[in-house]
Amino acid sequence: MRVVAHKTSVTVAFIILFSGLSGYAQESHIGSLVGNAKHGKALYQRYCIFCHGPQGDGNGESAPYLDPKPRDFTKATFKCRSTPSGDLPLDSDLYDTITRGVHASGMPSWRPLLRQERADLVAYIKTFSPRFREEPPVAPIQVPPEPPTSAESVKRGSQVFQSMNCGLCHGKEGRGNGPSAASLTDTRGYPIRPFDLTSGTRLKCGDSDVGIFRDLTTGLDGTPMPSFASALKPDQIWDLVHYIATLRAAAKAADAR
Amino acid sequence: MGIGGIRSAGALLLLVMLFVSVRPALAIPAFARKYGLPCSACHAAWPMLNNFGQTFKDNGYQLGNGRDAPIYQQPDYWPITFRVTPQWHRESNDRVAVDKIAGNTSSGQVEASVASSGFDTSSIDILTGGTLSNNISFLIQPFINNGSSSLAQTWVRFDNLARTRWLNLKVGKFELDEPISQERNLLLSNIGGSYYNYFFTPPGDRSFAGLGGNQLGAELSGHSENDYTRYSVALINTFPNQTYNAYANFTQSFELPKLGLQRFGAYAYLGQSPTYFQTSGGAPIAGGGLGNRSFYRAGAYGMWYVGKFDFDTFYLHGQDNVFLGNGVPANQPSALPAGAAGPAWNGGFVEAHYTYNPRFILIGKYELIRMSRQANPGIRSDLGNLDNWAVGYRWYPIMNPRAGLAWVQEYSRLLNTGAAPLSGRDDINGSLLMGFDFDF
Numbered sequence: 029m030r031v032v033a034h035k036t037s038v039t040v041a042f043i044i045l046f047s048g049l050s051g052y053a054q055e056s057h058i059g060s061l062v063g064n065a066k067h068g069k070a071l072y073q074r075y076c077i078f079c080h081g082p083q084g085d086g087n088g089e090s091a092p093y094l095d096p097k098p099r100d101f102t103k104a105t106f107k108c109r110s111t112p113s114g115d116l117p118l119d120s121d122l123y124d125t126i127t128r129g130v131h132a133s134g135m136p137s138w139r140p141l142l143r144q145e146r147a148d149l150v151a152y153i154k155t156f157s158p159r160f161r162e163e164p165p166v167a168p169i170q171v172p173p174e175p176p177t178s179a180e181s182v183k184r185g186s187q188v189f190q191s192m193n194c195g196l197c198h199g200k201e202g203r204g205n206g207p208s209a210a211s212l213t214d215t216r217g218y219p220i221r222p223f224d225l226t227s228g229t230r231l232k233c234g235d236s237d238v239g240i241f242r243d244l245t246t247g248l249d250g251t252p253m254p255s256f257a258s259a260l261k262p263d264q265i266w267d268l269v270h271y272i273a274t275l276r277a278a279a280k281a282a283d284a285r
Numbered sequence: 286m287g288i289g290g291i292r293s294a295g296a297l298l299l300l301v302m303l304f305v306s307v308r309p310a311l312a313i314p315a316f317a318r319k320y321g322l323p324c325s326a327c328h329a330a331w332p333m334l335n336n337f338g339q340t341f342k343d344n345g346y347q348l349g350n351g352r353d354a355p356i357y358q359q360p361d362y363w364p365i366t367f368r369v370t371p372q373w374h375r376e377s378n379d380r381v382a383v384d385k386i387a388g389n390t391s392s393g394q395v396e397a398s399v400a401s402s403g404f405d406t407s408s409i410d411i412l413t414g415g416t417l418s419n420n421i422s423f424l425i426q427p428f429i430n431n432g433s434s435s436l437a438q439t440w441v442r443f444d445n446l447a448r449t450r451w452l453n454l455k456v457g458k459f460e461l462d463e464p465i466s467q468e469r470n471l472l473l474s475n476i477g478g479s480y481y482n483y484f485f486t487p488p489g490d491r492s493f494a495g496l497g498g499n500q501l502g503a504e505l506s507g508h509s510e511n512d513y514t515r516y517s518v519a520l521i522n523t524f525p526n527q528t529y530n531a532y533a534n535f536t537q538s539f540e541l542p543k544l545g546l547q548r549f550g551a552y553a554y555l556g557q558s559p560t561y562f563q564t565s566g567g568a569p570i571a572g573g574g575l576g577n578r579s580f581y582r583a584g585a586y587g588m589w590y591v592g593k594f595d596f597d598t599f600y601l602h603g604q605d606n607v608f609l610g611n612g613v614p615a616n617q618p619s620a621l622p623a624g625a626a627g628p629a630w631n632g633g634f635v636e637a638h639y640t641y642n643p644r645f646i647l648i649g650k651y652e653l654i655r656m657s658r659q660a661n662p663g664i665r666s667d668l669g670n671l672d673n674w675a676v677g678y679r680w681y682p683i684m685n686p687r688a689g690l691a692w693v694q695e696y697s698r699l700l701n702t703g704a705a706p707l708s709g710r711d712d713i714n715g716s717l718l719m720g721f722d723f724d725f
Contacts, residue, residue, distance in 0.1 A: 074643050075337070078323040090321030093359070129350050134321050136348035139511045140340040142540055229351055 056119040056150035061143060063119070068152025071145050079134055084156030086216075094134040097218050099250075104157035105215065107248040108233035110168035113255035116159055118168060122150045124234070131230040169245050171238055172262045177270045185271025188264050197222040197252065202275045208252075215250045222252075225275045240269045315366040316341070319358060319415065320348060324689055325643035329595075330679060331689055331724075332469040333638070336538070336546055340512040345422035345444035345453060346415055354419045368410040372693075372720025375402035376475055380705035380712045396707050402717075407473070410437065410724075420444040424459070438499050451507030458501045462517035462534045464552055464586035465597045465636070467497045471648050476716035477675030477697025480634060482601045485654055487628040488669045489661065491612040492580050492605045496532065496554045513538040513546075521556070525572030530556025545590035553583040561614035576615030578606035584633075593640050600633040610660030624662040630669065631655050644681045648695070650674060665709075670702035679722070688725035693718065 056063030072080075081088040084101035091098050099106070108125045109117040126146050129137035138146060154160040175181065189195065189202075197212060199205040204224035214220045223231065233243050244265050247255030256265060317324050324331055327338025334342065347353040358364075377400035386392035408430035416422050426438040440457025444450075460468045463483065472478045483497025502521035508514065519532040536550035559574025584601040607613075610628040613620045634652035641647070652673045659666060677695025684690075697716045704712040 070642070074323070074325045078326075079321055094321055129348075132351040134350065134352065136320070136322075136350045137510075138337065140337040142546060144540075144542070 054151055054155060056123070056147050056154060058120050058123045058147050058150065061123075061147040063144070063147030063149070063151035065148070065151040065155050067145075068148035068150070071141070071149050072152050075138065075141070076149070084153065090134070096133050096214070096220065097216065098134065100216065101153050101156035103215075103250070104159040105250040107250060108243075109246050109249065110242055111166045111246065112169060112257065113247040113249060115166040116163055118165065119147075119150050119154075122153060123147060126150065128234060130232050132232070169242065169257070171241055171245075172266075174237055174241070174269075175263065175266055177273070181267045181270045182274055184264070185267035185269070188260065188268045189271055192256065192259065192268075194268075198225055202226050202272070212252050214252070220251055225272055226278065228276055237269050237273065240272060241265055244268060315364045315412065315414065316346060319362060319364065320352070323643075324684055328643075329640055330471065330638070330643065330646035331681065331684075331691065333471055334466070334469060336512055340508070343453075343506070343508045343512055343515060344450070345420065345442050346424075347420070347422065347444065353416050355416060364415040365411065365413040366724050368412065368722070368724040370407035370473060370693075370720055370722045371404070372407065372473070372718055373402070373404050374474065374716065374718040374720070375400060377401075377715040378712065379714075380708070380710065382706040394707060396705055396710075417441070449507070450510065453506050455504040455506070456502075458499050459504065460499050461496055461519060461521075461532050461554075462504065462506060463496065464534065464536075464550060464584075464599055465588070468499075471638070471646065471679060472650065472675050472677055472695055472697065473693055473720075473722065474675065474677075474695050474697050474716040474718040476673065476699045476714055477650065477677070477695055480599070481652055481654060481671055481673060482599065482632040482634060485603065485630070485632065485669075485671075487605065487610060487630060487656060487660060488664060489612050490605055490610050490628060491560065492558055492609045496582055502530075527572060527574055528557045528559065528577050530554065545592070545595075547590060548588040549586065551583075551585045553581065555579070555581045555583075558609055560608045561616065576608065578608045578615055580605040580609055595638050595640070597636040597638075598633070599635075600631070602629070602631050604629040605660070607660065622661045622663060625660060626658055626662070628656065628660040629658040631657055634673075644684065646679050648675070648677045648679070650676075650697075665703055668703040672700040672702075674698055677718075683723075688723065690721060690723040693720055693722050695719075 054065035077088055079088045079090045079094060079098040080086055080101060081091065081098070086098040086100035088098060104116060106117045106121065106125070108130075109115070109121045111117055111121070123146055126138045126149055129135050138149075141149075195206050196208045197204075197206045199209070199222075202225035204222045204227075206222065209222050212220050212222065231240065231243070233239055233248070243253075244260075245255060245257045247253055260268070316327070327334060327341055329335040341348060377398065379398040380396040381399040382394045383397045383399070384390060384392050385395055408428055411427045411429070412424070413426075414422070414424035420443065422442045422444055424438055424440055426436065428435050428437040436458060438457070438459050440455050440459045442453060442455040444453045446452040446454060460466065465480070467480055467483055470478055470480070480497060484495035486492045486495070500521045501523045502519050504517055504519040506515070506517035508516070514537055516535045517533065521530040521532060522528065532552070532554045534550060534552040536548055538546055538548040541547055557577040557579050560576040560578055561574075562569035563573030563575060564570060580603070582601055582603045584599065586597070586599045589596045589598065605628050607621060607625050607627045608615045611621055611625050632652070632654035634650060636648070636650040639647040650673070654669065654671045656667060656669045659668070675695055675697030677693065679691045679693050681689060681691045695718050699714040701712040701714075703709050
């Protein structure tokens with residue numbers, strides 16, 4: 029009788045432990061929200077499957093007609109992150125991308141979905157790649173306080189833009205027409221165009237100065253846009269952010285006129 | 286339960302499982318073709334919108350992802366959708382005035398039950414819409430029915446005026462921003478397919494056509510980014526009418542943990558209607574309405590979500606001027622019956638949905654109208670009251686990249702109090718419908 033009870037308790041403990049671990053792998057955590065992959069699957073089938081595909085590999089039925097192509101979740105390579113280049117994004121990064129959408133692509137803003145639904149989607153998207161189960165979460169990069177914009181910082185930023193050869197892709201004037209622009213491809217081999225910094229349109233990963241600082245620091249994984257975390261000091265990156273802001277402001281002013 | 290019963294139940298269960306088995310929800314027409322999204326992205330169950338679809342609509346059929354302008358569309362993209370509903374239906378009315386001897390008009394009349402059934406086609410909705418450029422959207426919806434055609438809707442909308450989503454101007458013929466869209470009614474039958482509260486006028490009334498039809502005018506509207514807060518104000522007038530009516534609707538939504546999005550709001554439709562016309566040789570002159578008198582419809586509503594269940598609740602209070610209510614020209618007050626008053630009534634409905642998955646939805650509706658004051662005290666107090674209930678389901682076996690098809694079955698019943706033509710007893714109508722609702 030005692031043996032049976034012991035076996036039963038071990039089995040129960042195993043089930044609890046197993047279900048607990050697998051349950052955690054099927055979750056997302058965004059602030060106080062806990063996303064559930066099972067719920068996220070139903071939402072994925074309703075909202076996402078047509079572009080990202082049943083397997084999450086970016087080969088949905090609409091994919092052939094979309095430019096840029098939908099993200100391949102199985103690779104776990106994401107453009108918009110707050111983590112260093114090559115690392116997995118935070119759950120909140122994926123949540124923010126779903127919420128914000130990706131401008132100039134087929135990906136709309138899903139802000140009209142409930143916050144819980146977006147968290148559930150994040151949990152399900154993570155199930156497409158084993159990396160989310162195997163790799164521990166990585167700490168986000170630190171964004172130092174933004175120094176005030178000044179003519180000097182913009183000028184220094186312009187010099188950084190030149191010295192880092194940003195113009196090779198983005199063009200001398202930031203118009204996205206650099207000499208390399210026509211031949212760029214993403215990691216899946218699809219042609220990709222550098223962003224026209226003078227267009228004044230929304231940036232893919234957010235429009236704030238902090239967002240641009242983060243993009244320059246983390247790079248946009250899966251694209252030719254590298255991380256400048258090791259090549260530039262934080263204050264140099266802020267200078268570059270201020271210079272880019274002037275390009276965008278000029279376009280917005282012209283648009284408003 | 287015997288073995289036979291168990292077998293039957295098992296077979297039924299299997300059939301149900303086959304029907305409702307979860308498969309990826311892929312759908313389309315015109316907008317989905319443009320953006321590559323499944324129709325289930327915008328529709329809780331087509332044609333009923335979810336919040337994402339409502340936001341898309343409120344944005345002027347724009348996703349705001351930098352791909353809205355027509356320049357981004359494939360040159361061969363054709364922004365058009367057809368909607369047709371071939372069906373079989375049976376209609377019954379238990380109190381029709383019929384000649385005692387068929388064909389003999391002098392034989393007197395009695396009330397009899399009449400039922401008819403057969404295959405039928407619905408009207409054809411042709412819908413083309415989208416964007417003319419960034420922030421200029423349009424919709425044209427021709428409507429063909431039994432050889433005649435009309436424009437159900439045709440409008441142009443200027444979106445995000447002054448760069449704010451709180452200012453959008455629509456001009457043309459359009460569906461009012463109704464609390465619960467009549468155009469997107471999931472029920473199709475003759476009896477269950479309308480919201481009676483939207484079209485109701487009391488017996489003998491000469492009021493306007495109701496807030497349910499598409500109407501001509503201009504609408505100013507706006508909404509928050511997630512569409513949780515939204516408003517619309519419309520000025521309505523159909524040429525050559527000289528009266529202008531106003532409609533306003535405000536909606537607020539909030540999230541409840543574990544339940545979902547909850548919406549509530551209030552609306553009002555105020556206006557005037559002529560009670561008589563200038564005439565020429567005795568014939569009314571178009572646009573020559575005189576003796577305008579007022580009417581209003583106002584109420585509140587809620588859309589409540591509990592997991593896969595949702596409930597639309599709607600309340601309306603209506604009141605018409607005494608001249609409108611009695612159909613008496615305002616320049617002939619002596620023609621009013623003694624004790625005449627402006628008719629008033631209350632109404633409402635509850636419509637419940639169970640969305641098992643994007644491919645299968647159960648629908649149930651109960652609607653009622655109760656007169657609270659008759660225009661003519663000589664009329665029985667409950668004449669005009671009605672009760673309608675409907676049940677049905679829609680199953681979407683096809684929701685593929687270019688078309689959607691639903692199998693629809695529904696039954697509805699309508700009780701009109703005191704409406705029997707001879708006896709003045711209650712009149713009961715029934716409607717059974719099954720058919721295909723498809724668009725491509």
